[in-house]
Amino acid sequence: MQFLDTSYGSEILSELVEVILDNRDYLSEVDGSIGDGDHGINMAKGFRLFNESIQGQSLSLSKALTTLANTLMGSIGGSMGPLYGSLFLGMGNAAKDRDELDAGAFGDMLSAGLTSLQSISDANVGDKCLLDTLVPAVNDYRHAVDNGQGFASALQSLRDGAKRGCESTRELEAKIGRASRLGERSKGHLDAGAVSCQLLLVRLADSTERHLDKAAA
Secondary structure, three states, X not given: OOOEEHHHHHXXXXXXXXXXXXXXXXXXXXXXXXXXXXXXXXXXXXXHHHXXXXXOOOOOHHHHHHHHHHHHHHHOOOOHHHHHHHHHHHHHHHOOOXXXXXXXXXXXXXXXXXXXXXXXXXXXXXXXXXXXXXXXXXXXXXXXXXXXXXXXXXXXXXXXXXXXXXXXXXXXXXXXXXXXXXXXXXXXXXXXHHHHHHHHHHHHHHHHHHHHOOOOO
16 A cells, blocks of 8 residues: 655645746636636746745645645735635645555545635536536545545546546636626636646646655555
């Protein structure tokens, strides 16, 4: 059985920073189609500030996630700061005092993040938002674990669910946010929050999988 050593928090979260900074312009371009066009700028700002704040530190996964959550809630305007902040705060709290996570505990961490986000939002799957990526990704991961698949295989299910969910937003009509004012005209475009969520979940899966062999068996 494989485990994730939670002492690799700084390393794993640094990769999330990297994927957001690398895709700053792309995320703003996606957002510009039906939104304000500043999603990439705002996300990059928050993740950059987090990265600067942890330089030289070796944080546990829980501490790194909690620090990221607090940084995002304090630095990103609009809805994304509270939404992503709640997601990462829920995940961080679930990993607290854990030296390692097996596949089931990692799924519990993902579910706790989803529950935390949903506690502050009235949005649902189908509204053309980041939940359209997050919910199927978490559900696919939990389904894989419940069916006896290994950690790495479950992480692939997380990636697949995130990508499928993100792509589903292309043909959805926006029900929340600025894009909702466009009605039918919001169809044919990806939701920027769904795209950033997909990027983050895929990179989280990639980084986690790379650290599994380093964990205690």
